[in-house]
Amino acid sequence: MDEPLFPAATTAHGQVPVAETDPVARVLVDHPVPHLARAFDYAVPLTLAEAAQPGVRVRVKFAGRLRDGYILERTEFSDHVGPLAVIERITSPLPVLTPLLVELCEAVATRYAGTLPDVLRLAIPPRHARAEKAVLAEVSARPATRQSPPEQATTEADSESDSNSESDVETDEDTTPVLTALGTWVADGSAPPLPSALADAAGATSARLALTVTPGRLPGLGWITAGLVAARAALSAGSSVLWLVPDHREIAVLSAALDAEVARGTIDEYTALHADQSPEQRWTAWLRGLLGRTRLLIGTRAAAFAPLADLGVIICTDDANQNYLDQHAPYPHAREVCLLRSNLEDTGLLFVSTDRSAEVERLVEIGWLTDISPSATDRRAASPRVVVPDEDRDPYAWQRIPSRAWEIMREALHPRGDEAAGPVLVQVPRAGYYPVFACARCQETARCPVCESPLSTQSEVGPFACRTCGYHSETFTCSRCRSHQVRSIVRGRTRTVEELSKALPGVEIVESGGENIPIAVDFTPRVIVATTGAEPYAIGGYAAGILLDSLWPGPWMRASDEGVRRRMRAASLVRARTDGGVVYLGDSDEVIRGALTTFDPAVTMARALHDRRELGFPPYRRIVELTGTGTDIDAVLGEVPELEELTRDEDEAGQKVVAAYPIAAGPHIGTRLAEITSARSAKKLPQVRVRIDDPRSL
Template sequence: MDEPLPIDTGTSALGQVPVAAEDPVARVLIDHPVPHLARAFDYAVPEKFADTARPGVRVRVKFAGKLRDGFLLERVESSDHIGPLATIERITSPVAVLTPELLRLGTATARRYAGTLSDVLRLAIPPRHARAEKAVLKAEKTREQNASSSSAPTDSGNASTASENSTTAADNETATAEDTVGRLGEWVLRHSPSDQAEDFPAAEHPRIALTCVPGPTPGLSWITAGLAAARATLAAGESVLWLVPDHRELAVLSAALDASADIDSHSVLSADQSPEQRWNAWLRGLLGHTRITIGTRAAAFAPVADLGLIICFDDSNSNYLDQHAPYPHAREVCLLRSTIETTGLLFVSTDRSAEIQRLVEVGWLRDSTPTGPERREGAPRVFVPDEERDPFAWQRIPSRAWQLMRGALRPGTKDTNAVGPVLVQVPRAGYYPVFACARCQEVARCPNCSATLTTQSEVGPFACRSCGFHSETFSCGRCRSNQVRSIVRGRGRTVEELRKAMPGIEILESGGDDIPVAIDDTARIVVATTGAEPYALGGYACAILLDSLWPGPWMRSTDEGISRRLRAAVLVRSRTAGGVVYLGDTDEAIRSTVTTFDPVTSMSRALGDRRELGFPPYRRIVELTGPGTGIDAVLAEVPELTELIRDSDGDDQKAVAAYPIAAGDAVGESLAHLIASRSAKKLPQVRIRIDDPRSL
C-alpha cells in the first residue's frame, strides 16, 4: 500500500523556534568556496528577526554543522523543503549591503566569467568592520535628524562635523601622502579649465573613449578630462565612480579632488587601506554620504547612490585583472554596470586597448580622441636612432640622446621651457638582469635549473630567481671563464653609467618598493623601470626610453610595449613647451605609434588582422587547466568551444579554446554548471579563466 503524501502544515523551524508571521522563509546565499555549495538555501526566519531580516543583510547560519556567513536574498511565504527548517542564527549587521543593483551586477559578472555569485560578492563587498560601521551609521542618523529638524543652521553644523569625521577616518591614508602630491593637486587645479564641463552631455549618459596627449598638463591630462566629465555629472545631480589602476594614480587623483574648490568630498576605496578605512568608505558610498568615489580594481563594484558616470583610466593596465576567482577584469565589470544601471561611461587612457577599439568600431562607444593637428601640437617631439646619419646610433645611449639630456639639464640654455627633469626609462631592474660569459659569449645559466642568472655587479654575487641558487663567484659552464659581460643592462647599471658621464647631476631611482608618487620641476635625472615613472610637476623636459621593450611571447606583446612607452612619453611636455623624447625601440609598430602619438590608428590596423583570424577581441577565449580527461569532458559538453592550443605541464594540462561573443552568457552558464557538477561528483577540478590577456 502506498504511503500517503505528507500534508503541508506550514513553515516550521528546528527546535520549535517561533517563526515570523509574514514571509517566514529566507533564501540565504551561503558564502562557501566549494562551487556546488555556493548557492541559496532555505532557512526559517525566527520571530525575533522578523523586522531586521531584510533582503541584502549579512546573516550567520548553520551549514553542515558549522556557522557560515551568508546574504539574505529574499523572503518568501513557503519552501519546497519538506520538514522543519534550520533557523537564521544571527543578523550580522542591520545594513542591507547587497543592494538589488549589486546583486544584478554580481550575477551578470558570475555568468560572464563562469564563476559563482559567492566568489564575486567576496570581491565586491569588503569585510565588515564594526567600529567603522558604527561611525557611519551615527553620521547617517544625524543626517536624517537634520533633514526633519526645524533648527537647520545648528543641526547642519553637527551633520557637517560628523561627515568630516567620517571622511577623515576613510581618507586618512591619503592625508599622510607626500607633500609633493598635495602641491601637484594644487597645480592640477590651476591648470584645469573649468569650462570644459559644458562639453560633456551628462544628462544623455554618453559612452566615450578618449586617448590623451600631454597638452598643458603633462601626464595628468586624464585628470583634466575626467574632472570635466565629473563636474558635468555632479551639476546634473548624479554621482561619479572613478577607477584607477594602482595606489600612485589614486594618490594623485585624490590630491587633485581635494584641491578642487567645486568638489565637496570624495571617498577612497583601495586594497591598501585598513579594514576600517575601507569599510567606512564603502558604507559612505552606499548611504549617499559622498558624490564621488575613487578607487582601484575592486571599486568597480562599489555602491554609489544616484550613479551617473563611471570613469576608467588606463583600462589596459594589468592591475585591473583580478587574480581571485572568477578572475574578472574591472573594464568588463564597468561595461556590465553601465548597461545594468544605465550610466555614462568614460574610458580615458594614454593608449588604446583592443577591447575598447572594437567597441568604438561597432558604435557602442564614441571616440573623442583629439584630431591630428591638435594631437601633434600637444605631444612632445620624438626622435629615433638614425643609423645613416649618426655613426654612434648603435650605442645603448647614442650621442643624440646625450645631447638631449644635457640640453634639458643645462641651466644656461636659451630655451627655458626645455630645462627640467629628465626621465630615463629602462625595461628591467637590477645590474645585469641577463649576462653572458665574456670569453665564449654563452648566456650564464643556473647549474641547478638552467634558468638565466642575474647579478648586482660585475664581480657578483650571482643568483637565480627561479630556484634560489646563490654563488659569490661565476664559472662558465662551457669554457670555465670567470669574466662576465652584459647582454641586458638593468636600472642599477644604467645609474652607474649616468653618474660617470654626468658628475654633479642629481640622479633619482624609481622602481621596486621605492617608487616616488611625484617630483618637483628641479632639473635632475630620474631612472625608472617601466610602470614606475613618477609624475613631474610641469612635466619632464626630456625622456630617454632605452633598449628595446619586448614584454614577452604572447599575442598582445606589441600592444603592451606600445602602452608602456606611451605612458612614459605622455609625462613629457608638449613640443610647444620644448618637450623631447628619444625612443630606443627597434620595433616598427612601437616606433610608428609613439612618433605619431596615434595609438588609435595603430590599434585599428592591428584589429584588421585579428578580425580575419578570429582572434580576441572578436572571439572570447577560455583557458582550461587541469587533468586532460577533465578538459576533454568540459570541451565535449560545451559545443560552442573550439580548442586552439594545448600544453602539458606534468600531470596537468592547459588548453585554450575560443567561442563567439554572442554565445558568451550561454557558455558562461554551461561552464559554471559543469564545474559545480564535477565538484558535487568529487571529480578532479578544471580551473577556468575567461579572457585572460596572457592565454594566447
C-alpha cells in the same frame, strides 16, 4: 506516502517560534565548494522577524558549522519537507546586498563562469563593526551629503569616519608637500582646451565615450582633467560618479587634485576606496556609498562594484593596466565589470588613457563607444618631439646611451634658449626581463634561427621568443659555439645611474623602482632613472625623456600592445613640443616607433586589430583557458561543442588548453561552464580551472 496537496506550515528545528509573516528566508551561503554555493531555505525565528530583511548579512549553520550568508528573499512557504534550520543571528541590520548589486554580481558570475558567492567576496568588503557604528551615527546626526553645503561637506571629509585619501593613502612625509603642490598645479591648469565633444557628451544621458589624452598643459595628468569634466557634469545634474584608477599612485595624485578642488569649492567632497586601506577604512568608504553619504567615489578595481545612489557616469582610467585583472576566482577584469554595470544601470561611461586597449577599440569600431580623441593636428601640437636614432647615419647609435641622448639630456638640464629647465626621465627595462641577450661563452648576440632577428627572453632559463616572426622555444642553443648559457647585454637601473653620475657631475640622480618608487617629483632639474611602470609624475612635466633599450613584456599575443602602452605612458609625462619637450626613443620595434612618432595609439591599435579580426582572435572572440589533466579537459570540451581549441601546452602539473568561442555565445558558455564545474564538484571529480578572457592566455 503521498505529498500534501497544500503547503504545510513552516516549522523550525527545536520548535523555535518562527516569524508570523514570510517565515522562510532564502539564504545564499558563502561556501567555496561550487555545487554548494547556492541559496538554501532557513526559518526566520520570531525574535529576528524585523531585522531579517532581504540583503542583510546573517550567520547560519551549514554542515555542522556556522557560515556567513545573505538573505536573498523572504517567502511564506518552502519546498523543503520538514522542519527548517533557523537563522542563528543577524550580522548587521544593514541591507548591504541590494537588488542592483545582486544583478551585477550575477552578470559577472555568468560572464566569467563563476559562482555568485565568489563574486560577492570581491564586491563587498569584510564588515567592520566600529566603522559601521560610526557611519550610522553620522547618518543619524546629519542629512545626506547631497543636501549639505560645501562647508559642511568639507568638515565631513576631515572627520575620523571619512575615507578621504589624505588619511588613507600611505605616503612618505617628504612626498606629501610635493603631492599637495602637484594637486594645486592640476587644479590651476584644469581648464585647458579639451575636445568639445567631451563637455557636450558628458552631460548627456548615458553617453559612452573613449578618449586618448596628450601631454598638453598637464603632462601625464590629462586623464584627471578629462575625468573632472565628466564628473562635474554628472554632479551638477544631481548624479553620482564612480572613478576607477589602476593603483595607489594614481589614487594619490587624483586625491591631491580633488583636495585642491574641494578647497576651492568646485567639488563638495569625495571618498576613496582601495586595497591599501585598512579594513575599517574600506568598510567606511563602502558604506558611505551605500547610504548616499558621497556622490564621488574613487578607487581601484574592487571599487567597480561599490554601490552609489543615482549613478550617472563611470570613469575608467588606463583600462589596459594589468592591475585591473583580479587574481581571485572568477578572475574578472574591472573594465568588463564597468561595461556590464553601465548596461544594467544605464549609466554614462568614459574610458580615458594615454593608449588604446584592444577591447575599447573594438567597441569604438562597432559604434558602442564614441571616440572623442583629439585630431591628428591637435595631437601633434600637444605631444613632445620624438627623436628616433638612425643607425645608418649615426655611428654611435648602438651605444647604451647614444651621443644624441646625451645632448638631449644636457639641453633639458641646462637650456640655452627660452625653454625652461626641468627634470629628465630615463626609462630602463623592467627587472627580470632580458630584452636583448647573448651567448655567455662567445658573446654572440642571440638571433632567431628562422628570421635572424634578435631573440628575447624572460630569464636565463627561458622561454626564448622572437618578436618578429613569433618563433618560440623553451631552450637556447648558440648558432656559433652551440652553448646553452645566456647573459644579458642590457644594463639595469643601477649601472645606468653609475654612468650618468660620471657623465653629469653635480646633477642629482634619483632612482625609482623596486621598493622605492616616488609618486611625484617637483620641477627641479635632475635625472630620474626609473624602471618601466615606476616613472614618477613631475610638476610641470619632464623636459625630456630618454627611453632606453627595447621593452619586451614576454612571449604572448599582446606583447606589442603592452610595449606601446608602457612607452606611451612614459612619453606622456614629457612636456609638449611647444614647451620644448623631447623624447629619445631607443626602440627598434616599428609598431612602437609608429605609435610614438604620431602619438596616436588609437590608429596604431586599429591597424593591429585588422589581422586579429581576420584570424578570429580576441577581442573579436572570447577565449577560455582550461587547466587540469588532459582527460578532464577533454571531458569539459566534449560537453561544450561551441568551444574551438586553439592551443594545448603540457607540463609536469598537467595541461593548459586555450579555446575560443563567439562573443554572442558568451552568456550560454559562461552558464554552461559553471554548471559543469558544479556537477564535477558534486561528483567529487577532479576540477578543471576555468579562466575566461585572461589576456595572457595567448
